[in-house]
Amino acid sequence: MHARNLTLALSLLGALSILGAVGASAADQPAAPQDVADPYIWLEALSNPRVDAWVEAENAKTVAVLEKDPRYPALYDEALTIAEAKDRIPTPRFIGDEVYNFWQDAGHVRGLWRKTGLEDYRRPEPNWTTVLDLDQLAKAEKANWFWHGADCRRPDERICLVSLSDGGEDAVTTREFDLATGQFVRGGFALPKSKQSAAWAGDDEILVARDWGKGTMTTAGYPFIVKALKRGQKLASAKEIFRGKPSDTEVSPISLQDGQGHKAILIERSVSFFESETYLVKGGKAVKLALPVKAHVRDLTAGRLLVKLEQDWRAGGKSFPEGALVSLDLAAVEHDPQHLTPTLVYAPGPCESLDEIASTKEHLIITSFDNVKGRAAVYTPAADGSWTERKLDLPDNSTIGVVDTQDRGEKAFLSVTGFLTPSTVLLADAASGEFAAVKTLPAKFDASKDVVEQRQATSKDGTKIPYFIVHPAGMALDGNNPAILYAYGGFQVSVTPFYSANIGKLWLERGGVFVVANIRGGGEFGPAWHEAGLKTQRQRVYDDFAAVAEDLIQSKVTSPRRLGIEGGSNGGLLMGVEFNQHPDLWNAVDIQVPLLDMLRYEKIAAGASWVGEYGTVQNPEERAFLASISPYANLKAGVKYPEPFVWTTTKDDRVGPQHARKFAARLAELGQPYLFYEVTEGGHGAGANLKEKARTTAMELTYFSRKLMD
Structure with missing residues (x-):
């Protein structure tokens, strides 16, 4: 089963450039009392002549500093060479009996969707056949198309719902595509632009959650109504089968089918970012399953629903711990959805956490973390309902990932990556447990002089x-090493070892040190590690990050003069808080696509969906805490701040560019030095194409070099 189709697209972790990682706008909403004195609320308008002129002027000032630096041309050339290199690993996806890949390079700026055979993929130079050329399509349709994925109808996997984005936004247009003809289906399913999701309910029917008109989107800007749409039927004639509430985060349809032909059509109602209700769709009706609110159906294997638990659960006379994976017999669930009898598949140890799961025809592959180090195992269902485990002997000190698996076979693509080890794609056989490397990224930087420590x-x-x-083997402990410290710290997102050609070539080779902190708020040690930093407990997250910085300084790895920090999205909020709370600990702060105005975040882009993480200004206690840590609200005159680099994207319809703009404007009012840059396209990331991403990367590394190496 293709695990990527089972995860709600709600993660805040954007494609941050240096790592190579629709509701109404706030300006359309009435101001709350606390907003009246906000002099920069006008910057919350996504676009108008005044805002556009401000952005253009700010960009020009920053470009004049960073791109005129003598180091920038070489850094840009290196970043672009890395981005456009044709020896990158083409990420594989099983569709039918072939391997598909989406690819961008210098000659294909928007990208190619292409395919080859499995045996051919294993060759050094596969013979690819183009399925869809987005550059040609965008030109022919005079559109700004960017790829947002495809969901192919099972079991034949010939017809797919292809989603395309205008400039990289989360909102997409979805159209039916025939892999056999290589054409969009005339008269086929076509869903106009919206933040939306769709799932196959049959050969000629899909379930759709989207903007159905006024009053059909949540406060956060996501759909809460699911309708059944038949082939040839107009959207206005679609039949409603489920309705959530405007206060929900999102409602999404999910279609699961395993290798034996078992099928489950589900609806997940996210009542908050972390709490949900799951409904089974049968006979056009949605029936609620008796699952805990912090439990999520992740896959279907051998007629068993796989459920990840984010809280303890007692059911069927047994107790199951948070962080565990359990299975439910699908036939029994269909018979009695109110009385569920789960079976334990996986339970984490004291320092472990579940990461990914994915099914082959007869087996289940699970990846996990043990003290932030990757592990993988194959689980096999037995006739009595139990599961057996066989661990895979993969490299230590790495991150193990599931790239994709076969629905109708036992093959699986796994990834192995580490800070100094080029990423490798393995082809594994879930039945035998055997695996072999099929693609290895050529080394993109000289790692022979570097070592990795966990402290x-x-x-x-x-x-x-x-x-x-990650540092030079002979690093002098004199406090003079330029170091970049990265963290995320939210939404149960784990940050584990990864191979970054940009960090290696543009920073480590130049003598820099790179640090990744596994602070609370993430998922490295399971749900409890995340929940320790929720809402009014979030100061723990910021204390954790500062503690790592202080440890680096006390051990003389670096010093405040040579220490820089970076983070994006929720990590951008982390950067803003640390900028305020500890301005003396660092000399460079790279604030990427950030949240920064925490008193108005619920009114900007998709902010209302994150109340479960941050809290709400409607709750007095939570509002008081948000006011105490909000980076925008806590900028003060008379403080000596380091000069930050704050960047965002105009097309970011998830966090929104408003936070970064207002923060920069407030710094300007206080007479504080800063650099601000707004990428015009790219959604919640560093740019919509490889050249834009390389430019942002080069600007970041130029900034760090100026601040930490000079």
């Missing part, structure tokens, strides 16, 4: 915070 810092409350440090 611990002690946070303010005594909690041990692990972090990885």
Whole structure:
């Protein structure tokens, strides 16, 4: 089963350039009392002559500084060479009996959707056949198309719902595409632009959650009504089968089918970002399953629904811990959805957490973390309902990922990556447990002089915070090493070892040190690690990050003069808080596609969907905490701040560019030095094409070089 189709597209972790990682706008909404004195609320308008002129002027000032730096041309050339290199690993996806890949390079700026055979893919130079050329399509249709994926109808996998985005936004246009003819289906399913999701309910029917008109989107800007749409039927004639509430985060249809032909059509109603209700669709009706609110159906294997638990659950006379994976017999669920009898598949140990799951025809592959190091195992269902485990002997100190699996066979593509080890794609056989490397990225930088360590810092409350440090083997402990410290710290997102050609070539080779902190708020140690930093407890996250910085300084790895920090999205909020709370700890702060105005975040882009993470200004206690940490609200005159680099994207319809704009404007009012840049396209990331991403990367590394190496 293709695991990527089972995850709600709600993660805040954007494609941050240096790592190579629709509701109404706030300007359309009435101002709350606390907004009246906000002099920069006009910058919340996505676009108008005044805003556009401000952005253009700010961009010009920053370009004049960073792109005129003598280091920038070489850094840009290196970043672009990395981005456009044709020896990159083409990420494989099984569709039918072939391997598909989406590819961008210098000659295909928007990208190619292409295919080859499995045996041919294993060759050094596969013979690719183009399925869809987005550059040609955009030109022919005079559109700004960018790829947002395809969902192919099972079991034949010939017809797919292809989603295309205008400039990289989360909102997409979805159209039916025939792989056999290589053409969009005339008279086929065609869903106009919206934040939306669709799932196959049959050969000629899909379930759709989208903007159906006024009053059909949640406060966060996502759909809460699901309708059944038959082939040839107009959207206005679609039949409603489920309705959530405007206060929900999102409602999404999900279609699961395993290798034996078992099928489950589900609807997940996310009542908050972390709490949900799951409904089974049968006979055109949606029936609620008796699952805990912090449990999510992740896959279907051998007629068994796989459910990940984010809270303890007692059912069927047994207890199951948070962080566990359990299975439910689909036939029994259909017979009695209110009395469920789960079976344990996986339970984490004290330092472990579940990462990914994906099915082949007869087996289940699970990846996990053990003290932030990747593990993988194959699980096999037995006739009595139990599961057996066989661990895969993969490299230590790495991150193990599931790239894709066969629905109708036992093959699986796995990925292995580490800070100094070029990424590798393995072809594994789930039945035998055997695997072999089929693609390995050529080394993109000289790692022979570097080493990786895992260390611990002690946070303010005594909690041990692990972090990885990549540095020269003979590093002098004199406090003079330029270092970049990265973290995310939210939404149960785990940050684990990864191979970054940009970091390696543009930073490590130039003598820099790179550090990744596994602070609370993430998922490295399961749900409890995340929940320790929720809402009014979030200061723990910021204390954890500061503790790692202080540990680096105390051990003389670096010093405040040579220490820079970076983070994006929720990590951009982290950067803004640290900028305010500890301006003396660092000399460079790279704030990427950030949240920064935490008193108005619920009114900007998709902000209302994250109340479960941050809290709400409607709750007095939570509002008081948000006011105390909001980076925009806490900028003060008379403080000596480091000069930050704040960047965002106009097309970001998830976090929105408004936060970064207002923060920069406030810094300007205070007479503080800063650099601001707004990429015009690319959604919640660093740019919509490889050249834009390389430009952003080069600007970031130029900034860090100026601040930490000069």
